[in-house]
Amino acid sequence: MKLEEYIKDKGSIELIKKAEGLARNFFEREGTHGFSHVKRVFNLCLHIGEAEGADLEVLALAALLHDVARPLEDKGIVEDHAKESAKIARRFLTSLKYPKVDEVVHAIEAHRFSRPPEPKTLEAKILSDADKLDAIGAIGVARVFMYSGEHGRDIETSIKHFEEKILKLKDLMYTKTAKKLAEERHKFVEEFIERLLKEIEGEL
Missing domain, CATH: 1.10.3210.10 (Hypothetical protein af1432)
Known part of the structure; x- marks a missing residue:
């Protein structure tokens, strides 16, 4: 809109x-x-x-x-x-x-x-939620690897970043609307990492 x-x-x-x-x-x-x-x-x-x-x-x-x-x-x-x-x-x-x-x-x-x-x-909580939401989901995955490229990080280090930060953001939302959006985005990241780990091991 x-x-x-x-x-x-x-x-x-x-x-x-x-x-x-x-x-x-x-x-x-x-x-x-x-x-x-x-x-x-x-x-x-x-x-x-x-x-x-x-x-x-x-x-x-x-x-x-x-x-x-x-x-x-x-x-x-x-x-x-x-x-x-x-x-x-x-x-x-x-x-x-x-x-x-x-x-x-x-x-x-x-x-x-x-x-x-x-x-x-409420406005402060929403801005905080929106900023965190932009680190989750497909955009979040893209941003992690953009950052890794900018700083010379390998895939394994990127996965560690997902585990230490990105996958914890879902539980830090303040508003009901953001929590709902975060659930879907979080699920996408979990599925992406699961597949990525399998491909690293040559399983897929």
Whole structure:
């Protein structure tokens, strides 16, 4: 669905498109955490947010801006991209006199499942869920091997990453909608790894 099918207010749509334009400028190249990841998280947020009755404007802004500092973290310029992304979002939205800056900033600060703070609002929980969902399923499999290619990891190391992180994400979802989506994606990953292990052993 297009943005206009979720959000009807023209002012909100214009603001969200401004945020998208800002976010795009931070990503010099694609990869496991490129702008395509941001757009998938954005789409998931709108889908989950509509089902869960969230503030879609806050959610859309948080989704688009949640990883803007990720390239800076990858380069070692900042330590925590979530905190830095939240700072960038605050400056941007404050300059536009946006009234719900704190809600957007909290969602961005709390989107990483492995670091505090815990998400307190529905919008923050949905952003965290959407970010985790993009690491599961067919997309999740593709991203793991993209990352492995970027960092010279072999297949066995990739499988270990699935076991240590990816297969645990299903149980970390907050919302009912995300839990349902995670079940299906998790099953796909389990079946993929099972077949991959068999093929490594020459069984198929």
